[in-house]
Amino acid sequence: MSLFSKKQPELAPSPIEGKVVVLADLDGVVYAGPGAIPHAVESLNAVAEHIRVGYITNNASRTAASVAGHLRELGLSCSDEDIVSSPQAAMHLLAELVEPGSTILVVGGEGLTYELEKNGYVVTFSAEDNPAAVIQGFSPDVGWKQLAEASFALNARPTADAFGGTVTGAGETAGIPWVATNMDWTIPVARGVAPGNGTLVSAVHTAVGRLPVVAGKPELPIFDEAARRFGTAAAPETALFIGDRLDTDVMGGNRAGMKTVLVLTGIDQAKQLLAAPVGSRPDYILNDLRELSEPYxxxxxxxxxxxxxxxxxxxxxxxxxxxxxxxxxxxxxxxxxxxxxxxxxxxxxxxxxxxxxxx
Ligand SMILES: [Mg+2]
Structure with missing residues (x-):
C-alpha cells in the first residue's frame, strides 16, 4: 500500500467507547445452563470498572434480587438495581391501565407477585375476586388451573369470544386489561428446551380470542425501563445492548435506538446473521465479550x-x-x-x- 494512499483506517473505536451504559441479556450472553459463558464474567467486570453495566431479562419467574444473587455467584460484580426484569417493565404498563391498589390476577410465580405487592397491588389467583387486570409471566408452576382462571377473568365480558365474537388486537380492551411479561415461545432449561411464556399466553389467547400487551423484549417497555433506570432516555445511542438473539435482543435494542451487539455465544450464528431482516441487524458482531473493549x-x-x-x-x-x-x-x-x-x-x-x- 502506497504511503500516500487514502486508505481508510482498519480499526474503529471499541463497541463500548462513548457509551454511558452497557446492557446485557443473560441466557446465551452471560451464562448457558448452570455455568458462565467463557470470558463473559471477566469482560463485563472489566467494563463495569468504568462504565455502568446492567442486565435485561425476559424471565419473569425470579425476582430481580434473585437474578442478581445468581450473577454474583457466577462472579459478576452487580447490585440488585442493575437488573431490569420483564415484571418490572410490566408494572409500568399496568400502572397505565388500572387504578393504583387494584386487584390483579396472576398467572405466574414469585417474580410477578413480588413486583405487584411492592407496587401496591393486591394479588389474586382467582377470577372470582373480580380482578382489574390479568398479568401473565413464566413460572415452572403454571398449570391449567391458572390458565383457566385467566381465561375466566378475561372472558368476563361477553364481547371477547374466541369463536363467535370479534377478535381484538393487543392492548384493546374488550374485557379487562391483560399484560404479558414476554412472548418467548421457548425457555431453555437444564434438561432441554421447554414451552415458554409465549406458548402459555397462546393457550389463553386461543380460549379468549385476544392478545395481551407485552412488556419484554423485543417490545419497548423493558428498554424504556432500562433507559429510565440508567438515564439514557434522552440519548439512547449512548446505551449498548448485547444479546444472542436477533429477533428479540437486536430487534428490541434497535427499536429502542440503542447500539446493538450480537455475540456468537448463544442462539443465533452466521446463518441467521446473513439472513437478518432490516431492523434485526446488529451494529457489532462479536465472537465473545473480550471484544467489547477491543477496537472494532x-x-x-x-x-x-x-x-x-x-x-x-x-x-x-x-x-x-x-x-x-x-x-x-x-x-x-x-x-x-x-x-x-x-x-x-x-x-x-x-x-x-x-x-x-x-x-
Ligand atoms: Mg439470550
Whole structure:
C-alpha cells in the first residue's frame, strides 16, 4: 500500500467507547445452563470498572434480587438495581391501565407477585375476586388451573369470544386489561428446551380470542425501563445492548435506538446473521465479550460495492456472493459478507452463498 494512499483506517473505536451504559441479556450472553459463558464474567467486570453495566431479562419467574444473587455467584460484580426484569417493565404498563391498589390476577410465580405487592397491588389467583387486570409471566408452576382462571377473568365480558365474537388486537380492551411479561415461545432449561411464556399466553389467547400487551423484549417497555433506570432516555445511542438473539435482543435494542451487539455465544450464528431482516441487524458482531473493549474493525464499502473488513473482502456478482480475499479472521469474513447482503436490499434466499461463510 502506497504511503500516500487514502486508505481508510482498519480499526474503529471499541463497541463500548462513548457509551454511558452497557446492557446485557443473560441466557446465551452471560451464562448457558448452570455455568458462565467463557470470558463473559471477566469482560463485563472489566467494563463495569468504568462504565455502568446492567442486565435485561425476559424471565419473569425470579425476582430481580434473585437474578442478581445468581450473577454474583457466577462472579459478576452487580447490585440488585442493575437488573431490569420483564415484571418490572410490566408494572409500568399496568400502572397505565388500572387504578393504583387494584386487584390483579396472576398467572405466574414469585417474580410477578413480588413486583405487584411492592407496587401496591393486591394479588389474586382467582377470577372470582373480580380482578382489574390479568398479568401473565413464566413460572415452572403454571398449570391449567391458572390458565383457566385467566381465561375466566378475561372472558368476563361477553364481547371477547374466541369463536363467535370479534377478535381484538393487543392492548384493546374488550374485557379487562391483560399484560404479558414476554412472548418467548421457548425457555431453555437444564434438561432441554421447554414451552415458554409465549406458548402459555397462546393457550389463553386461543380460549379468549385476544392478545395481551407485552412488556419484554423485543417490545419497548423493558428498554424504556432500562433507559429510565440508567438515564439514557434522552440519548439512547449512548446505551449498548448485547444479546444472542436477533429477533428479540437486536430487534428490541434497535427499536429502542440503542447500539446493538450480537455475540456468537448463544442462539443465533452466521446463518441467521446473513439472513437478518432490516431492523434485526446488529451494529457489532462479536465472537465473545473480550471484544467489547477491543477496537472494532472498520467495515469499508469499496467503490466497486465489495466490502472489506481488515484482510477479508466479499463481493456480490449478480446473485452470487464471492470471497475476494479471506483475510486472517473468519469473523471478519462474516462481517464483510453480512454487509454485502444487507447493503444489497435483497432477500438472502436469492443469493448463492459459499458454505464456508456460514458453516
Ligand atoms: Mg439470550
Amino acid at each position: 474493525p472498520a467495515v469499508i464499502t469499496n467503490k466497486d460495492g465489495s466490502v472489506t473488513v481488515r484482510g477479508a473482502t466479499v463481493r456480490k456478482d449478480g446473485m452470487n456472493l464471492t470471497i475476494v480475499s479471506r483475510g486472517e479472521n473468519k469473523l471478519d469474513l462474516l462481517r464483510a459478507a453480512c454487509q454485502v447482503i444487507w447493503d444489497s436490499g435483497l432477500a438472502i434466499f436469492g443469493f448463492t452463498v459459499p458454505e464456508e461463510l456460514y458453516i
